Amino acid sequence: MDGIIEIITKFAAQEPAIFALIIGLIGAAVISGVVNVGAMLVIWGERKVLSDFCNRFGPNRVGGRWGILQLGADAIKLFTKEDIIPGDADKGVYVWAPIVASMATMLVAAAIPFGALHIGGRNIPLVVANMDISAFYVEAALSLMAIAVFMAGYSSNNKYSILGAFRGIARMIAYEVPMGVCVISVAVMAHSLNLVEIVESQTVWYAFAQPLGFAIFVIALITDLGRIPFDQSEAEEEIISGYNTEYSGIRWGLLYFQEYNNALLGSILLVLLFLGGWHGPIIPIPILDIISPLIWLFMKVVIVLWFFIWVRSSLFRLRIDQVTDFGWKWMLPLSLLNLGWAVLIGSYFA
Amino acid sequence: MTTASEVLSSIQSAFPGAVIDSRVESDLRLWATIDSKKILDVCKHLSSKHSFDHYSGSAGVDWIARNEMEVVEIMASHGTHKVVAMLKVKTPRENPSVKSLTGLYWNASWYEREIWEMLGINFEGHPELYPLLLSDGLIGAWPWRKDFKGYPDLTTGERAVEITTPDGYTEYRFPPTPAEVEAGTVVVERPKYPTFQEREEMAITSDSEMIMHLGPQHAMVPGPFLLDVLVEGERVKKAFLDLGYIHKGIEKIMENRSWLQGITYTDRMCYVAALSNNECYCGAIENILGLEVPQRAQYIRVIVEELSRIQSHLIGTGEFLTLIAGVGFAPWQYMIMDREKIISLIESVTGARLTHSFVRFGGVRNDLPEGFAEQCKKVLPYMKSRTEEFIELFAQDPIYHARMENIGSISPETGKRMGCSGPVLRATGVAYDMRKEDPILVYPDLDFKVITGTRGDSADRIDVRLREILESIHIIEQCLDRIPSGPIKPEAKVPKKLPAGEAYYRVEDPRGEMGMYVISDGGANPYRVKVRGPFYATFQTLTPLLEGTYIADAVAIAGSMDGCPSESDR
Incomplete structure (x- = not known):
């Protein structure tokens, strides 16, 4: 064991660039596994929970009565479907849109801490790229999805798609700004833009320290994820399926999957910024005490996701002009107000 | 008076x-x-x-x-x-x-x-x-004329031939003469008019406008019809409506069926309101025959028709909600679940869930089953509390108000002028209800209010429907208390051939005024049956309402009409 570590340290000292590359690749493999499996569980969870809300069964055939293998079956179906590219589509952009979408989510995943391990009295965060400005970076990378949406909508050469793409962009511009201001407010209070430090600085959850900012961030996040009541870019009763109308097979699958990847990552970001991240009482049982931060984070994320599904089953969809109105006329001033509050409180307690 | x-x-x-x-x-x-x-x-x-x-x-x-x-x-x-x-x-x-x-x-x-x-x-x-x-190719055949030989020709079995006219259209000639078939170059006298697509293209004035299809296959439409909107960005500048996708020619078919067989065709016109369609047809024929319907049968008819109104309003409202909230919207499913209880009640009487063919000339097919009143007394109070809950739910929802209020508003004058009826007209504040206008069945003896709205917008239309459910429950409760015992069919047998005569009979369908104009020439079949469908009338108002709205509003307006293309196309 010691010998292996010695070889690795020696190699790292000799070839720092190659070492960093290898570590990065391993990290990338791990996070893409974690995020994608997580997103699959989110899809399954949404289908089951939404069915419960609507008094239906949801998936209950493939993989036992809980339908746990339904997603595997769906994925196989999507992979084996015929790949159709519309004749008049802008082929290059059309093909790249789902890839850009996946790339955007993976960029987010790289900087997000997926929890921590409690070893020797301190928390060791599980994060691939622990950068100084990770909160800012994550926020920026989340909005890259809008570019993928526009690429998909524009290149499809379809009336519904282009309208969906327009709506997606209008919505993103209206809500990224207040969302960013909320992140800044949190950073002001935490005196850091690093997500790990933001979590560690939360002796009081920021949801309680700045409730207004929390509310704005939740609304903006739902908008960013394109979920009801803000799913205008896909509103199927108006524009069929919006930006992904022309997509089919695995290309559609990728776009669809990224929405749930984003839902998962967005929920984690919300928990990290406002709900105390992995903070929680350490469970005094051997082994469980090591992963107890992970358990707390997981539980909080599940509650957040459940809340999103609850919202979906009980709210109406807003019109796109109402969405942008609300974003610019209410969300932005209120988020600036919240920033002032954060500066006041932050400087008072600092 | x-x-x-x-x-x-x-x-x-x-x-x-x-x-x-x-x-x-x-x-x-x-x-x-x-x-x-x-x-x-x-x-x-x-x-x-x-x-x-x-x-x-x-x-x-x-x-x-x-x-x-x-x-x-x-x-x-x-x-x-x-x-x-x-x-x-x-x-x-x-x-x-x-x-x-x-x-x-x-x-x-x-x-x-x-x-x-x-x-x-x-x-x-x-x-x-x-x-x-009809589609363009059928114009000139005049298919409802009595000398129309059909497609294929009913007398000779010949099929119509496809002919390309000099101006490039495909025509069907009914029936073609042998010489015409031989030559293949018939000059067809075709009325000159711009086609649907040409009319749409004429309306486009600039490059920033485009025609967008909402239908015939679209999540918005309750059945196949084509609603094309000319949009500039999100704004609808003009709307075009094309129907006839499920035109079945029921009125013509009924001319070739016996009087009794006609009842089953009225079922198929609008399957969520089959009972009022039955009632309308049978009522017209009772007028021709001068038949008196026994009291008990009248009460049974009122009970099942009001039950049918409840289930129709529930599905109309529920489906509409999915249009502005997505299919994951839970109250939709609750409405469908509650509707199931009502459907089961109707099924226990008529034996069918949707296409009942229950009403007969001068009566009904069968009596109420054993224990029906008890079953009703269990379901109706539940239905009442649920409906009140739904009304409350929408009244409190700010997003619902933002989306629905002052959307597709119709003023009372416009509503009257455009010939709307039913909940769409009543939402504007005009208390116009066939149950009050035409004293049919036992409705004059029953106590019920005509529900009206104030603004005539989409929210009001939904509200009127939901409150009408409460009224219907009230009517059924009264009927269950008062229903006398006695025969449910006329004593004398209804003749196979009706005396010559004509009648126009109106009922209040869940969607509005349903009228049937029936002519008998003394034969075993109707000479002519004309159906005045309520949605057909309401449908016509849709295009002017949509002008100047947003695409999302267009969906909200079209949905709140509680459409049934199956009935408007017949």
């Missing part, structure tokens, strides 16, 4: 010699044959002097034996009086042509278009005499 004979004498004194023939059936029904030159003046007189402001529809009849055609204009009033006037205009079978009423009644447009495409009667002064239900 104005009566039919007063209206008749008023016409006769104002226009001496205009009334060729007349029949006062009752205080509420006037039949008159009017000189075709005077029809427009008579209608003007009626609408201004006797407030005949409700143009109910018109029917075309082909009297092949008399070598003439007839257009029957059906007119009524919005609450001022209860007289329904049926004014007939005769025109020769060769080049039939009558005056159009579109200048006087806005909603005459569709009825006249339908008569033109089906019977070939030209309407002088109609601004847009284009096909409505």
